[in-house]
């Protein structure tokens with residue numbers, strides 16, 4: 001039905017939608033629905049419980065519902081992870097982001113992607129210098145690693161764990177004096 005409306009009618013409808021959105025109110029008549037009883041398969045008509053109710057709501061209201069749903073859905077679908085991430089300071093966020101994505105100043109990325117250093121290897125000489133190596137195994141930072149994480153901690157927790165887990169990671173990086 002709505003698709004047959006002309007431009008000015010659509011604009012008016014949009015004005016009503018926007019007003020409704022701003023005021024948090026819906027026109028009374030849009031809340032009214034026509035209830036249609038539908039007899040369930042194999043049930044007797046004489047009992048009220050044999051029917052299920054179908055409600056026909058106003059098509060304007062349905063459209064408004066769809067629009068609102070679209071507007072607010074991203075707010076609820078935001079992964080909790082993102083909330084945690086936003087509790088970090090700006091510089092902590094930058095560090096975590098760089099470690100997570102691999103777009104960082106560790107040798108592996110500087111060599112393979114940026115091509116600005118001659119080798120992807122870590123100064124320890126045992127492996128390429130990337131996030132996992134730095135956080136989990138580089139022997140240069142073993143003492144610091146033991147100081148910050150008292151027990152073996154999975155990489156996933158260091159990069160995607162709760163706020164305090166992420167802050168341990170940023171503190172570790174800060175104390176290595178490495179620029180990531």
Ligand SMILES: [Zn+2]
Pocket residue numbers: 122123124125126127129133137138139140
């Ligand atoms: Zn190393």
